Amino acid sequence: MADDKKFDVIVIGGGPGGLTAALYAARANLSVMILDRGIYGGQMNNTAGIDNYPGFVDIQGPELGEKMYQTATNAGAEFGYGDVQTVKDEGLIKRVITDTAEYEAKVVILATGAVHKHLNVTGEDEYAGKGVSYCAVCDAAFFKDEDVAVIGGGDSAIQEGLYLAQSAKSVTVIHRRDQLRAKQELQSKAFANDKMKFVWNAQTEAIEGDEAKVTGVKYKDKETGEEKVLPVAGVFIYVGILAQTEPFKDLGILDEQGWIVTDDHMKTKLPGVFALGDVREKDLRQITTAVGEGSIAGQEAYNYLSKLDD
Template identity: 35%
Template sequence: MLDANMTQQLKTYLGNIKQPIELVAALGDDAKSRELEELLGEIEALHDDIALVREDDARVPSFAIRRAADHDVQVRFAGIPMGHEFTSLVLALLQVGGHPPKADQDVIDQIKAIDGDFAFETYFSLSCQNCPDVVQALNLMAVLNPNIRHTAIDGALFQPEVDAREIMSVPSVWLNGEPFGQGRMELEKILSKIDTGAEKRAAEAIAAKDPFDVLVIGGGPAGASAAIYAARKGIRTGIAAERFGGQVLDTMGIENFVGTGYTEGPKLAAQLESHVREYDVDIMNLQVAEELIPAEREGGLHEVTLANGASLKARTLILSTGARWRHINVPGEDEYRNKGVAYCPHCDGPFYKGKRVAVIGGGNSGVEAAIDLAGIVGHVTLIEYEADLRADAVLQRKLASLPNVKIITSAMTTEVRGDGDKVVGLTYKDRNHGTAHEVDLEGVFVQIGLVPNTEWLKGAVALTPYGEIEVDDRGETSQPGIFAAGDATTTPYKQIVVAMGAGSTAALSAFDYLIRLPVEERQAA
């Protein structure tokens, strides 16, 4: 199962185990059970304090990692955690084995203090780049608190469960047998949902903060770059983000990041956050900005009101709120989201194996999604609004060569149809003849670009008709002391490396603005 390189790396990591652990396997006579037994045997052979034992469990194949001296400390995997979940396996081995987790002490204390009975189940797919964060967060909670249990389940191996629970999107988390959440969730987000007093405490802590010299709103590449450049100037810097990493977290492969041949979005996002944490930056995660109140005079304090009721003040602001997937905004889209309507072909594609799906959008993202899905699903219908596809020629040629793909152009999707529980088809209008057509299918993947996260800024700074923040070549907005960077702005190319450069520019411009304020203005602020 493990090649020589993975074996050596794992052996090095396992050197951090401080307490004996057991791999408790529930295996059958099937091929996947034999694969899992082989993997667990290889892991056992790498460390003297790891023992492989057999016990029955309702799910086969599955295994628990438990502390030998205290069986309450354990996590369980139903399936074979390779692919994106191999890191989850390694961390679980270390944490159950007593290696201290990389989490803030106040978060650790919060987890340990949770009372109640929490049995979590997370359904994942091995191709999902968002699933490991959820799996790792819940594993950590289970290791730290015996009131919390967690099983990570490979949906591809337990199809009857997936069908019974009508799971069509991952990660999908269940708590005590009931739906808990879908999609990417950071540790703090999960905690806020089960620790009812967490949001109030966070709001009180934020409200008590002194004004910042530079406050960055948004934690994507632009925001992270801005925070680093500001902090390196030795000025008081804060960053408030709904989710650190932003849209990068939803990006699969990245091959055009200069200096790095290949990386993946979640990995890059983790590196960005780690880099920011090397500096004296006050990071406020899971914070949604709702209103911007610009300073009444130049050099005064700008105020940002958050969804939790707290507000932050700063002498300068850098707006880097990024963008989100654009929706088609037709009947049925919201109703059947995660019930057949999806936005991530890499994450959710495996749930449509052998089925019929549609991809909405003929740009690079849409055509790439159709190509990827064609290797998994039974048939793909690509629907493009314009008369021609907009993707690169090489992608169009590849798409046209696939036998199970149909391309429909000059078509406007008008409805996603469902039976009350799941998607059963869509309706589109032929823009040339005005006729309506129905397509029977089980999944709809929307890939029509991005929309800037700037609704909350209307009336505060100048926006284009498309909602982008108007900036000049220094990142300055229409308001003195307020700067912006990244995909939320009028910067023409929405690329990671461009956003990083723009974030750096905005931070340098903010610093230049601060040092040029009259002394009396700085003191008054």
Template identity: 40%
Template structure:
């Protein structure tokens, strides 16, 4: 193994959390490498427009992701566009194995793999993403002011975002495949009391209809009778679940029942020296600004961990 394959900090993921961690790790004079297999910016890069990141009243998602990347590169952060195959915890150091067989070793690992919104997997969904199809009401709701939208889902997120959209739009169709919601009772009471929300029970979206300008409506199928019908709507907000990308999280790290990594306030996991940030870890909300904050916190904590470990002689670098 060449000497340059050992790092103070290894970051897995190039979204807002990972890139912010890279900035702060470099500022702390840590020898750092960031690994990203896909598009830098994470979920931000597939968001058409962002209007709730401080300092930018209006910016494209791809552009914001590029600014994160440019900022990190300004500190000469080493970046490898590779796929990670496994993360293996150790005592003196941890190992990150890449798909091409390369093994990177480091005292600290920051896992920033993010998460993925679950899809309906129906015709018109993928084609109209950013043109009426959204997975984030707080991100995109503003663009549907005084318009008719549909919300798909029956959990807390769907109910909360239907209520949020009801304040902005002229009408919200809340579509759920069952005859009762899974969300909390208090949210259900608020939804039932909101005049701008029309509830559509026992229905699934079979297709998202559109024209050259974007979404025009949804095709529904009754789960009991099989009857089909169309609803006219300019936006479709899908909240059928969000899955953390936890495939690379080592088995010894604690996760909650939905797969999110449990950390302390420093974003450190149950294994010392391994941190989880952004949409991968359990927290109150998933927002760009919170992901960036996680990256900052984890990098500062990782730098302190590495420095303390080296000072105590506990962290040994292999020959």
């Protein structure tokens, strides 16, 4: 294999966590390649405005991604496009196979993130960022004193609903069943909250809006067949999250739900393989948490390689 395909560290995923891991590894004088199938920045590129990242009162997602990319590459990290198909463990060497090339490294850092399941209804994509959200912690401030809807009935839906209820005028949970799936403690808190309302046995059919923003949720009562529209300014969708870990399934580092298991140092049980950000099972998925974990992973990569040289 050509030397231009061999690195000390390969970071798979160019989101905020991956870029931070690459920065810290590169600053430790390691050769680093960042691989991503799309443009650097990850989900930040789909975020119009970010107002909860320290140091920036308000910044566009793509702009923050560009700044993180420049910081990492200025430190010496390289960026390459590639859709990673698999990672092979060959002892001290890890082989990363993409759709167009193969790479080698002694350390691989997995930062491929997770995606929210979509309802796949009319208006969901059209109003993304214009009232449709998958993160209450990110966007609750935009809906202060507004009526909002939460779609889902599991732990995440109710947790985020309670978070929204702190500032929203009202939070209506739309659920396709006649009871919640969330743990009892969360249910009790939700039912006791005067701002929380519930629509049962409801199948969401569309998200409605005008040219600029969401105006309501159209749903069908599964018992009567009647179609109704709930007027709201925001729709928060929580019907599941999928870790993007398919290429790593043969490494033996995933749990039953497909999340990568690590310790507090971002180490997996496979030496030389680290993971960070949304591919890990955790409660808070934010740019700030990904960046923090990225700095740990980058430093731990250096520590691991230093011990190999002893």
